Amino acid sequence: MQGMFSVMTDPVFQIDGKKSISVRKDGSPTDASDEAKKEAEMLIKKFQKTMAASSTSDLFELYCAASSLNGNSEWVQQVTSNAALQKFASKLLKIIWLMISQDPPICLKWLEPETKVDKNSFTFYRISGETVRRTIWPAVYLHATGPLMAKGVVQPK
Incomplete structure (x- = not known):
């Protein structure tokens, strides 16, 4: 999508695959307004979601x-x-x-065996403990550094 944005802000035409003609003589890209960039970003995100669903x-x-x-x-x-x-x-x-x-992607987090249980993000399966035996279900975060949406489940040792 970044490439498409570059093409739209700095169109270049090639003749016979050899010569190229650019809108800007000095080779610098055309400055798109911040509003145009935000609008393009929003449309790209909407396109991404639509295509993912279909x-x-x-x-x-x-x-x-x-x-x-x-x-x-x-x-x-x-x-x-x-x-x-x-x-x-x-x-x-x-x-x-x-x-x-x-955008940003939702994040799933598993705890590795032998690590300490993160009690803020995980609940226990059957028994309580301090060390992870296995992750039964991952914790779900809105994004990698975002808020917790749903606690995961671990089985401790």
Whole structure:
């Protein structure tokens, strides 16, 4: 999108792929107003969200094809042979795709095993403890440095 913005603010025409003619003689780009930049940014973000929502239908098939190419064909076979698991994986991919298509993207946080439990961002599964055994469900943040939207769940040691 940055490239498109550059082309629009400093158009250059090529003749026979050799000579180029620019609007600006000194080669410096045309200054776009701050208002024009903000408007373009807003439209680009809207376009990104619209395209993300309309491109979710084939995500599962694309993910299965990519997983097969990476040597996970056994996993793909297990998922595609179970209708409930296929439906779950498909919806999960759609949700994650829409989350990362936001600007800034929504952030998921897992705690690594053997790390200290972050009690502000995670609740416990079954028992309490100080050290993470595994993350059951990630914490959800509005963006990487943003506010917590939903606590995650960890199983401590």
